[in-house]
Amino acid sequence: MNITVIISFLAFTLLVAAVAVYKTRNQKLGTSVAYFLGNRSFGFWMIGSSLFLTNMSANQFIGENEFVYTTNMSVMCWGMSSILAMLLVAEFLMPVYLKIGAVTTPDFLEKRFDTQTKRMVSVIFLLSYFINLIPSVLYGCAVALNGIFHIDAQVGLSYFATIGLLVLLIGVIGGMYTLLGGLKAITISDVVQGIGMLAGSLLITWYGFRYLGNGHFMAGVHRVLGEHKAHLNAIGGATDVLPFGTLFTGMLLINIYYWGMEQYIVQETLASRSLNAGQKGMALACVGKLLAPLLLNVPGLMAVHLYPHLDNTATAFPRLVSDVLPPAIAGLMAAIVFGGALSTFNAGLNSLGTLFVLNLYQPWKVHRGKAYNEKNIVKAGRRFQLLVIVWAICFSPFIMYFSGGFYNYLQKLSSFFSVPVFTIMAVGLLTRRTPPVAAKAGLVFFVVAYIITQFVIPVKLHYLHVLAILFVVTVAGMLLIGRLYPTPLPFQLQTTTTLNLQPWKNRHWYFGVLLVLMILMFMLFSPMGLAA
Template sequence: MNVTGFICFLLFLGLVAAVAIYNTRKMRLNTTSAYFMGNRTLGFWMVGFSLFLTNMSCNTLIGENEFVYTNDMSVMCWGMSSVLAMLIVAEFFLPVYLKMGAITTPDFLGQRFGPRLKKFVSVFFLASYVISLIPTILYGSAVALNGIFHVDQVLGVSYFAAIWLLVVLVGIIGCCYTVLGGFRAITVSDLVQGAGLLIGGILLLVFGLRYLGQGSVLQGVETILSAKKEHLNAIGAAHDPIPFSTLFTGMFLINLYYWGMEQYIMQQALAARSLSQGQKGISLAAFGKLLAPLFLNVPGLIAVHLYPQLTNTATVFPKLVADVLPPVITGFIAAVVFGAAISTFNAGLNSSGTLFIMNLYKQWRRSAGDRELVKAARIFQLSITVIAMAFSPFISRFDGGFYYYIQKMSSFFSVPVFTVMIVGFLTKKVSETAATVGLLFFIVAYAVSQLVFDLPVHYLHVLAILFLVTVALMLAIARWKPMAAPYSPKNMAVVDLKPWRNRHWFFGLLLAFMAAAFLLFSKAGIAQ
């Protein structure tokens, strides 16, 4: 372990913690609005950086660079295509949530279909966070930190033991942020760590290319552009792990769900002080997604040339950081990676508490005041942290790769909920019965398609097919037994609903850059 790098790592973490404590020192966390939503006071800078950093977890840093190393740049499609989904959310979804005064995205289901479906989907979300989201965040951060600081070698323990130790460390620190500081402390730290991530990504890119080019950045670029060019292609063929056609089927649906309905993501935008600030914040995060390949994918390209025979491909990113950077910057990058992990972990933990307290516990304890609700939230968050810490190290035993595990597990929870919510958005007479049947049908059908039958169809295409079938099923049930009275949304807004006036110009510019990125990383561009 490099002592200088480790000291710099601790110093940057201390700086972030100090900034968060200073900016939240006068804030009382004795109400659910303060603890879960920061009293809805976020400006667009906080919304944007918080969205960006929550999405930019260790899972993504580890998984996408590993995918580029083992396959090609087609994994970039997830991030690039999400720009379109984010703009749709800013334009259409966010105004609906803010108009109804939503704290959680299932609140919409409660108002549109009824309380039973709201509770069911809240439990569904919580299950996905405990099984998939929080454990993978802990595992990904542990892999990254062990790769940078070689904890297993320093302590003389097995790789599995080192991962478990680091999982516990990240879990404890992240839990302290959430339980002691609340939502506002999380977003303040995200602002600092998000800026650090952008700076760190540029530094890693420069030093990595210079290391590859034996002292010359330009020579490093030339090496990437002249050899093993199959890794530069982001336009996957039909037989590739991520065919380009999936952008228009299951990937689009998952991205819309993730940015517009996933509680731990949408909670950042729901805490905006106005619709305009929320739309600007989502647009800022979308701009960050356009820059993200610099540290999500390009390090993987550099590693292709530096390490042609890696046995543990999940270590691509941390190995590159440890090998090419000076000790001071290594510590800084490690702190940024750690901060990204903590940010996503905190968001997942905070949203889990929000869902449990506001949608389940509060319905059971109707007489409970804010103090009891906040106390119960803290106990619940501590409990699921312990569960996740016990489970997450075993992800290393999963056959198929870390990134594959994340995408496969999330698909079981995402598109079924998306289907019900989008039908709720677009129709007025589909009943709670139709929505419940549709949700259960989708879950069972997808599970059977993936676990029982070996279908010769990409799982993202399967999701799109099931989406269409489920929508047709829900509409058929609604035609047979519609709601007694058509749904009429209520205006319960607690923030200004005036939209951002110049948003469409900025949206168009973002979409143009998205298309240019696909063109660049294609056989018509640098992958010729």
């Protein structure tokens, strides 16, 4: 194991930790708003960096590059189309959340429908993080670090045992960040990590193409563009793993849900100091998504040429990092992957604690007539987070046995939890007299129908198209219930916050430029562009 790689990795990791400790050394974490929302003090740089880094976890590094290696660039559709979703969220959803002073996204459902609906959705969120998000982040980071450092070969352990050991290490370090520092420490770390990730994306592109071209950058570029051209295509056909048509059906729904309703993502914007800062931060995250293919997809293209026959395709990205980068930069890249995983892991843990204590534990204490204070609330959140860490450490290594690949595991499970919540949120936002019973019926119907179509009586239709069909059917059912049993009074959204709700004045010009760049990226990686 190269000592330079280790030193570089430790140096950057410790630098990020030192900055986070220094910047949060005087903060008080005795209240839930301070611990879970950083006292609502975030500017657009912190919001944009944190949104981008929270999304750019080791899951994406491993999963998307593996997808490009085995299929083509169509996996890029998830990231590029999310730009449209983010801009819709910034324009329409963010003002609603900040207006009502929401701490969790189910807070809106309580105001729009009732407390039971809020609790049902809170449980769905918790299950999603418990089963999917937290374990998969630990697993993805462990696979990446083992691929870069070759730990299994160095210590003589089996691959499963090595992944288990790394998962334990990552879980302990990530848990310390969250339990001791709260959301603000996580977000400040993300700003520093964002700078490192930008540098890393440029460096891996430079060195990767030089390696492919035997020391000549342009020779490497020509090799990628001239051979295996099918991998350059982001416009998937009807028979591909990810058809392009899904971008306009289930993928769009999931992306809007993810950026506008997923608690661990939205919590970053709920902590903004104003609507202006939140909308600018979302636009900044969109710029990051335009650059993301340099790390998430281009290394997979390079791996196609370097490693024609990988036994474990999930190792495409870490092996490339280990082989083509100088030791010092390989250590930096390992630290970036590690930091990206910690960012998502910590954001997920923070949101788990928020949802549990504010939406379930605190109401339970009130119902039982028991006294509580802010200190007890924060303590209960930390204990719950600790239990989740222990569970995730035990479960994560077994993800390697899931059939269909790591990225397929992520998307299949996330779809199960995301679109049902999106459906009732959308109806709640767009109608005024749909009753609470419609929301409950919609949730139950969607979940049961999706289970049947995917696991009991599988239908011969892409699961993203199935999601879109179920969305339409569920919305129609909810509207019918609303027509038959409307609420006596129409819903009125009340302002309950002291935040500045003045929107970003020039946002539409910037939003338009971002959408044009998104379209150009699709054209670049298509039969009209590089895949011609």
